[in-house]
Amino acid sequence: MTKAMTGAKMVVQALIDQGVEVVFGYPGGAVLPIYDEIFQQNSITHVLVRHEQGAVHAAEGYARSTGKPGVALVTSGPGATNAVTGLTDALLDSIPLIVLTGQVPTFMIGSDAFQEADTVGITRPCTKHNWLVKETDKLAATLHEAFHVATSGRPGPVLIDIPKDVQFATGTYTKAQQVETHYNPQVKGDLDAITELAKAMETAKRPVFYTGGGVINSGPAASQLLRELVAATNFPITSTLMGLGCYPASGDNWLGMLGMHGLYEANMAMHDCDLMINIGARFDDRITGRLDAFSPKSVKAHIDIDASSINKVIHVDIPILGDVAHVLEDLLNVWKARGRKTNAEGLSKWWDQINEWRAVECLNYKQEGKIIKPQYALQRLEELTKKHDRYICTEVGQHQMWAAQYLGFEDPNRWMTSGGLGTMGYGFPASIGVQMAHPDALVINVAGEASWLMNMQELGTAMQYRLPVKQFILNNERLGMVRQWQQLLHGERYSSSWSESLPDFVKLAEAFGAKGIQCHDPDTLDDAIMEMITYDGPVLFDCLVEKHENCFPMIPSGKAHNEMLMGDASTEGAISGAGEALV
Ligand SMILES: Cc1cc2nc3c(=O)[nH]c(=O)nc-3n(C[C@H](O)[C@H](O)[C@H](O)COP(=O)(O)OP(=O)(O)OC[C@H]3O[C@@H](n4cnc5c(N)ncnc54)[C@H](O)[C@@H]3O)c2cc1C
Ligand SMILES: Cc1ncc(C[n+]2csc(CCOP(=O)(O)OP(=O)(O)O)c2C)c(N)n1
Numbered sequence: 002m003t004k005a006m007t008g009a010k011m012v013v014q015a016l017i018d019q020g021v022e023v024v025f026g027y028p029g030g031a032v033l034p035i036y037d038e039i040f041q042q043n044s045i046t047h048v049l050v051r052h053e054q055g056a057v058h059a060a061e062g063y064a065r066s067t068g069k070p071g072v073a074l075v076t077s078g079p080g081a082t083n084a085v086t087g088l089t090d091a092l093l094d095s096i097p098l099i100v101l102t103g104q105v106p107t108f109m110i111g112s113d114a115f116q117e118a119d120t121v122g123i124t125r126p127c128t129k130h131n132w133l134v135k136e137t138d139k140l141a142a143t144l145h146e147a148f149h150v151a152t153s154g155r156p157g158p159v160l161i162d163i164p165k166d167v168q169f170a171t172g173t174y175t176k177a178q179q180v181e182t183h184y185n186p187q188v189k190g191d192l193d194a195i196t197e198l199a200k201a202m203e204t205a206k207r208p209v210f211y212t213g214g215g216v217i218n219s220g221p222a223a224s225q226l227l228r229e230l231v232a233a234t235n236f237p238i239t240s241t242l243m244g245l246g247c248y249p250a251s252g253d254n255w256l257g258m259l260g261m262h263g264l265y266e267a268n269m270a271m272h273d274c275d276l277m278i279n280i281g282a283r284f285d286d287r288i289t290g291r292l293d294a295f296s297p298k299s300v301k302a303h304i305d306i307d308a309s310s311i312n313k314v315i316h317v318d319i320p321i322l323g324d325v326a327h328v329l330e331d332l333l334n335v336w337k338a339r340g341r342k343t344n345a346e347g348l349s350k351w352w353d354q355i356n357e358w359r360a361v362e363c364l365n366y367k368q369e370g371k372i373i374k375p376q377y378a379l380q381r382l383e384e385l386t387k388k389h390d391r392y393i394c395t396e397v398g399q400h401q402m403w404a405a406q407y408l409g410f411e412d413p414n415r416w417m418t419s420g421g422l423g424t425m426g427y428g429f430p431a432s433i434g435v436q437m438a439h440p441d442a443l444v445i446n447v448a449g450e451a452s453w454l455m456n457m458q459e460l461g462t463a464m465q466y467r468l469p470v471k472q473f474i475l476n477n478e479r480l481g482m483v484r485q486w487q488q489l490l491h492g493e494r495y496s497s498s499w500s501e502s503l504p505d506f507v508k509l510a511e512a513f514g515a516k517g518i519q520c521h522d523p524d525t526l527d528d529a530i531m532e533m534i535t536y537d538g539p540v541l542f543d544c545l546v547e548k549h550e551n552c553f554p555m556i557p558s559g560k561a562h563n564e565m566l567m568g569d570a571s572t573e574g575a576i577s578g579a580g581e582a583l584v
Contacts (some may be wrong), residue, residue: 009034009168010135015144025056029076031103034168051458055430057087072096077103078116089127093421097156106166120162129157137172139500145177154186155307191322203274206347208236214243215281217413219325226329239267243420251274261287262402265363269282272562279303284314304424312495318408365570375546379407389443394429397454399481399552404447426455450476458550465537521545
């Protein structure tokens, strides 16, 4: 049954039919017909953000914490251009988003009309796909197709640009079931390749699972199957920043995060392994370091749903195109049917070696005196919040890396961070999106003061919608990560890496009607964190920390995995065994 309605009504109808509950947006002339329709319905909650970048990051937080696509609605021209950073962020991190933009009427396109921008042109490189809809009759089908494209295969952001006259005009509504799609990515992996991997697993002496965001993208079944596979094989497992939570941090086989700020044992295992099984990760440069020195002795398998991701950076011996959950299910079946074999003797020696690396205790630090170390702040945050129904977001910088190192994630979809683009200003709006999806959960954004200021206006949004998001700012009065690189790699010339003229965060919170807490003393930190957790409303926590702390381990850009810089508090003797490792 088809139905006649205006384009604006079609937008709202399609969102309802797609099961959308929340839209993050900001109005303007070119989307007023859609806002008028939103006003006249009760199925969808619209969250009025304070900046379009905030709308897109909030939609990202919503999407990552639910596994459902996030939706944002913005006006033409500046509304659309303000959305570009969020779109690029979502593209790099494979986050499914539907972003709707208003456009000037079709007959004015190309006339330099008021608030006209070539939105599809500008966003072509930063969306998975985009559309300019010029006929109302095609609008509903395009909207349904957009949801399919955003959520199928490798997820990503899509954008639909809707001219104002298309919103006003009447056309026929097409239901989702009537839309024929030509985009059907392969989800089942090739059985021969899967069998080849099962065989390699039977003989490997030094195997490692290198997992990533693709496990989270694949859904909860993928994480479950991964846990089963790890338990059955007893292989060690590491993960990228984007995959944290796909295997529990408390699990026996967990090596911690790998990569530039990854754990010593994870990076050493990647460097020395003889079988690397990449599951939904993309050989990012923060992982590989120097390409010609990357894991020189290993046979490499790569499970990925995006053909363009396979053999893009690193040549692999066993490529498997498919969805993680589907491939792991088949892999487990094949490996079990072949007799559940592993190389027990080899594995036992491998674990001895890994335990030696673990003994380095690369995350050790010294909390002495009256100044809070950022690592200590995060360890206390972990201890006092880990039993809660907790979601963590971050901004970008040292605090983000310390959060990845010192907080433990037991489940997928609990960790929201900007990995690929590294967007300062992501975390606060993302936490708003997460809290909208999980109203009763404890949602914490671990922030640096500089990043947090980039989207601080969203405190108005948090207040308006009574979202009790906790902003845990590790305030070092520095652009810490930049300062660290300048110290270690640019001769200690600290060019523009100070956070000058900082606001009084307590007063800033109060100006919005939120709660502000400041803490500078390790002895009162626990009480202050408890006050933050128990307060029923948004909190801005200004945690004054050691200003010149560096984040270790660190593999400097272009170096190999076994050339890590380590903190002073690690056990130095064990590191000398790592050959070229620098302490
Ligand atoms: C300051 C800073 C420091 C950083 N340091 C580190 C670091 O030390 N360590 C680290 O790990 N990262 C670090 N990062 C993050 C890094 O830049 C990358 O974002 C990250 O490593 C990429 O993670 P990933 O390989 O899991 O890929 P993602 O970007 O999550 O990509 C997922 C991959 O899985 C595939 N995929 C998606 N869905 C499926 C599916 N259903 N089935 C199969 N495959 C699928 C995709 O095609 C893609 O290839 C840092 C970022 C910042 C900002
Ligand atoms: C939008 C944006 N601009 C610049 C950068 C480069 N950058 C990466 S980390 C960083 C400093 C972050 O400082 P802060 O938020 O205080 O966190 P800290 O590193 O001190 O923990 C900068 C400027 C970025 N990632 N994003």
